[in-house]
Amino acid sequence: MANFKVNGEDKTLDIEPDMPLLWALRDELGMTGTKFGCGIAACGACTVHINGVAVRSCVTPVSAIEGQEVTTIEGLATAAVGSNPSNPALTAVQQAWIDHQVPQCGYCQSGMIMAVSSLLAQNPNPSDAEIDSSITNVCRCGTYPRVRRAIRSLATA
Amino acid sequence: MKINRRRFLLSSALVGGGVLIGYTATRPSRHRRANTEIAGSGESFVTSLIKIEADNTVTIYVPHSEMGQGVHTSLSMMAADELDADWERVNIEQAPAIDLFANGDLVTGFAGELGAPSFLAPLISVSAVKIAELANLQTTGGSSSVRFTGEHSMRYAGAAARDLLVQCAAARWAVPAAECTTALSFVHHNATGRSLSYGELAAEAAMLEPTNEPVLKTREQYNIMGKAISRNDIPAKVNGTAPYGIDAQPEGMLYAAIRFAPVFGTKLISVDAGDVLSRRGIKRIVQLEDSVAVVADSYWRAKEALKSVDAVFEELGNENVSSASIYEQFDASLAVDDSDEDREIGDTQAAFDSAADVIEANYRVPYLAHAAMEPMNCTVHLKDGRADIWTSTQDALGIKSRIASILGIDAENATFHHSYVGGGFGRRLPFNWNVIDHAALIAKEFDVPVKTVLSREDDLQQDYYRPAVASNFKAAFDSSGLVRGWHNRFTGPVQTPGAAHIPYAIDNQSIRVVDGTTHIPIAAWRSVDHSQQTFFTESFIDEIAHRAGKNPYQFRLDLLSEHPRHRRVLETAAEAAGYGRNLPEGHALGIAVQESFGSVVAEIAEVSMDANMRPVVHKVTCAIDCGFAVNPDTAASQIESGIIFGLTAAMYGEITIEGGRVAQNNFPDYEMVRMATSPEIDVHILESDNTLGGFGEPATPPIAAAVTNAIYILTGQRVRELPIKNHDFGKPSLAKA
Numbered sequence: 001m002a003n004f005k006v007n008g009e010d011k012t013l014d015i016e017p018d019m020p021l022l023w024a025l026r027d028e029l030g031m032t033g034t035k036f037g038c039g040i041a042a043c044g045a046c047t048v049h050i051n052g053v054a055v056r057s058c059v060t061p062v063s064a065i066e067g068q069e070v071t072t073i074e075g076l077a078t079a080a081v082g083s084n085p086s087n088p089a090l091t092a093v094q095q096a097w098i099d100h101q102v103p104q105c106g107y108c109q110s111g112m113i114m115a116v117s118s119l120l121a122q123n124p125n126p127s128d129a130e131i132d133s134s135i136t137n138v139c140r141c142g143t144y145p146r147v148r149r150a151i152r153s154l155a156t157a
Numbered sequence: 158m159k160i161n162r163r164r165f166l167l168s169s170a171l172v173g174g175g176v177l178i179g180y181t182a183t184r185p186s187r188h189r190r191a192n193t194e195i196a197g198s199g200e201s202f203v204t205s206l207i208k209i210e211a212d213n214t215v216t217i218y219v220p221h222s223e224m225g226q227g228v229h230t231s232l233s234m235m236a237a238d239e240l241d242a243d244w245e246r247v248n249i250e251q252a253p254a255i256d257l258f259a260n261g262d263l264v265t266g267f268a269g270e271l272g273a274p275s276f277l278a279p280l281i282s283v284s285a286v287k288i289a290e291l292a293n294l295q296t297t298g299g300s301s302s303v304r305f306t307g308e309h310s311m312r313y314a315g316a317a318a319r320d321l322l323v324q325c326a327a328a329r330w331a332v333p334a335a336e337c338t339t340a341l342s343f344v345h346h347n348a349t350g351r352s353l354s355y356g357e358l359a360a361e362a363a364m365l366e367p368t369n370e371p372v373l374k375t376r377e378q379y380n381i382m383g384k385a386i387s388r389n390d391i392p393a394k395v396n397g398t399a400p401y402g403i404d405a406q407p408e409g410m411l412y413a414a415i416r417f418a419p420v421f422g423t424k425l426i427s428v429d430a431g432d433v434l435s436r437r438g439i440k441r442i443v444q445l446e447d448s449v450a451v452v453a454d455s456y457w458r459a460k461e462a463l464k465s466v467d468a469v470f471e472e473l474g475n476e477n478v479s480s481a482s483i484y485e486q487f488d489a490s491l492a493v494d495d496s497d498e499d500r501e502i503g504d505t506q507a508a509f510d511s512a513a514d515v516i517e518a519n520y521r522v523p524y525l526a527h528a529a530m531e532p533m534n535c536t537v538h539l540k541d542g543r544a545d546i547w548t549s550t551q552d553a554l555g556i557k558s559r560i561a562s563i564l565g566i567d568a569e570n571a572t573f574h575h576s577y578v579g580g581g582f583g584r585r586l587p588f589n590w591n592v593i594d595h596a597a598l599i600a601k602e603f604d605v606p607v608k609t610v611l612s613r614e615d616d617l618q619q620d621y622y623r624p625a626v627a628s629n630f631k632a633a634f635d636s637s638g639l640v641r642g643w644h645n646r647f648t649g650p651v652q653t654p655g656a657a658h659i660p661y662a663i664d665n666q667s668i669r670v671v672d673g674t675t676h677i678p679i680a681a682w683r684s685v686d687h688s689q690q691t692f693f694t695e696s697f698i699d700e701i702a703h704r705a706g707k708n709p710y711q712f713r714l715d716l717l718s719e720h721p722r723h724r725r726v727l728e729t730a731a732e733a734a735g736y737g738r739n740l741p742e743g744h745a746l747g748i749a750v751q752e753s754f755g756s757v758v759a760e761i762a763e764v765s766m767d768a769n770m771r772p773v774v775h776k777v778t779c780a781i782d783c784g785f786a787v788n789p790d791t792a793a794s795q796i797e798s799g800i801i802f803g804l805t806a807a808m809y810g811e812i813t814i815e816g817g818r819v820a821q822n823n824f825p826d827y828e829m830v831r832m833a834t835s836p837e838i839d840v841h842i843l844e845s846d847n848t849l850g851g852f853g854e855p856a857t858p859p860i861a862a863a864v865t866n867a868i869y870i871l872t873g874q875r876v877r878e879l880p881i882k883n884h885d886f887g888k889p890s891l892a893k894a
């Protein structure tokens with residue numbers, strides 16, 4: 001049995017200990033906001049938070065997160081309640097993504113938003129170099145200039 | 158080829174007192190036939206629809222896939238503007254994949270251009286677009302949605318709907334229609350201060366015969382078009398709720414992981430599945446002609462089990478093919494020069510015979526994968542002669558009819574469930590049937606839904622690739638140093654007619670294509686042939702400029718006197734990029750310009766070499782003449798996207814062939830531009846009187862040459878083969894250390 005919390009709810013799953021969290025979320029729990037991109041932690045589409053820190057779920061076996069707190073894109077706003085008074089359904093990062101019209105195809109953006117949220121929680125005013133070294137997600141549509149603009153708008157807010 | 162457009166407007170009453178308006182555009186010869194068929198079967202050949210309901214909401218059905226290009230919003234803006242609708246009360250809906258919403262305008266639109274792209278070729282004959290096949294097409298590609306469906310369907314549908322509503326209001330008030338005005342989903346009669354909402358008029362409007370040629374607005378009259386309006390698909394893309402094909406989870410679904418014949422075109426001989434069937438969750442091993450699949454109750458279980466399945470595939474001889482052997486084959490083909498004409502101008506042979514100076518250069522580019530972020534996938538449920546289909550596609554109607562035929566059912570008995578598309582770039586166009594065919598064949602073995610998903614490895618190794626291409630150039634100069642001859646031989650096939658043509662005023666040009674057939678499957682890849690041809694031609698013209706001792710910017714301008722759009726974008730980009738002014742120490746600017754998909758784009762890359770003599774692209778300045786940008790912010794997004802897509806290819810992109818198969822496995826060896834390597838991008842959108850140009854693709858072609866032309870200035874080394882990462886630019890010089 002695997003036991004962990006997802007967006008505040010206790011989950012108990014009868015699955016193999018080596019099943020990656022990505023597939024536990026998508027196929028066992030039906031939570032499809034977290035995306036499969038590469039399966040080897042090379043693209044970041046599957047990024048979630050474990051205890052508030054960005055982790056690539058496609059290479060994280062559920063045995064490694066026993067009893068821990070998982071936050072996915074679906075629960076990001078709830079986890080950060082009050083961070084965006086103008087629209088409690090969205091975090092400030094999500095709102096900035098709308099304001100700057102960041103997503104294109106959008107497939108990588110769950111992971112991108114989770115990675116950026118984690119970065120800003122640890123470092124509210126990152127330099128360009130810090131953004132470059134911590135946000136290594138692949139976006140095939142090339143939304144990087146807008147990702148940077150959106151991060152900048154939050155950092156200087 | 159000139160297309161004489163006729164539009165056939167169709168309207169029908171809605172249950173509950175509304176009106177549906179749609180348009181189709183076909184050739185005049187088809188008018189009678191279309192009308193006959195339509196009269197019999199309702200709205201068979203409507204290409205786009207507007208629905209107005211009694212509560213004054215307007216719903217616009219968009220017959221194109223939303224893959225991040227903002228097409229749902231842009232096309233709706235076009236219809237809503239002509240309708241004079243209140244944008245706040247406009248709903249946007251994906252048009253369902255039924256033939257009522259076929260978007261055949263795209264075909265006729267392309268027929269009016271230099272020729273159809275190859276992905277549409279099977280649908281087009283020289284004389285006419287086949288009407289039955291038009292009904293099967295709902296394609297999104299070729300930077301065409303706004304240009305063709307938008308211009309030829311959505312705007313007309315909006316204008317005709319407005320016209321009907323005005324007629325109804327005028328009749329009710331017993332005033333001339335010309336005295337009525339429209340704004341924000343109301344008709345007004347200002348002289349008497351009366352107003353009626355569109356919703357109040359909709360039921361009556363549905364009874365009227367609509368005009369086939371409504372009057373469109375002029376640009377000065379636009380209220381919605383031309384504004385940077387927020388895309389309707391973005392909110393769902395920031396909270397994880399946007400559905401993609403891969404997210405389908407119908408009740409009782411199973412999952413298939415699949416292994417293909419690694420060498421393209423070979424068949425499966427035998428399978429040894431070992432103990433796989435006894436493992437948890439494994440349901441079945443399915444053997445197909447060219448692949449084997451494990452079906453399980455979880456994708457991960459299927460994928461893990463597949464690792465233990467041994468499969469033997471036949472060997473047909475292509476096991477010896479490599480990238481090196483393909484390039485040797487190309488070189489041999491170029492040397493023999495048994496070529497087909499692409500363009501011949503003047504007497505090129507004479508220009509070379511009398512030349513005072515000749516330069517020659519050989520260029521080549523490798524295969525490229527699409528690598529959309531959403532791995533290829535398709536979910537099919539066949540039960541009791543009916544099918545449900547979920548997949549991210551650039552052609553829902555085409556996919557539906559293909560799967561129905563594989564399942565042996567009528568397309569009418571198949572339901573396509575639309576989703577957002579996690580990247581297309583050409584991979585999800587019709588005729589790229591892997592993994593659509595496989596998903597259908599696997600699902601045929603079950604009566605529950607089966608979702609087939611490619612691993613990233615298979616997504617890279619079982620693609621339909623941007624072809625590898627080699628190109629041989631020569632230029633002839635006369636005794637006064639003027640360039641008088643342009644010779645180009647390149648390996649085919651030609652997917653985009655005209656992509657190798659140059660706009661420069663060189664009197665004698667011989668551009669010909671030689672055979673470049675290999676066993677590697679190829680397809681359209683964002684900007685298609687422009688992606689490689691622009692790298693070739695804009696590099697070689699740069700070589701000519703340097704050989705002539707001219708400034709490459711001024712040299713281009715001097716040869717573009719007949720091409721004011723090219724001059725304008727070059728001048729705008731040069732001004733914005735600070736061309737000719739002081740740059741930071743060690744920086745250089747490279748230029749390239751190309752017309753594609755109706756837009757003319759100039760890009761200037763500001764590049765330096767880092768301490769390890771690796772190029773760093775700091776900034777790209779882009780000017781585009783697109784005629785008009787329906788949604789300027791979406792247009793800018795697409796340009797940024799196109800540049801980064803092309804930059805990834807230029808810097809890192811290569812699919813190599815070893816042992817007849819693709820050598821790359823996953824993102825580590827098919828690297829992408831990321832945040833750290835993404836340049837600043839400065840976009841200048843120039844409007845003009847020209848017809849609308851595309852945005853999705855035209856920014857991709859120029860970037861490679863812009864970067865390598867800058868590298869030449871910095872290092873004296875001419876990059877004639879991509880990707881740039883494979884080049885050794887030497888050791889850092891002491892002066893720079």
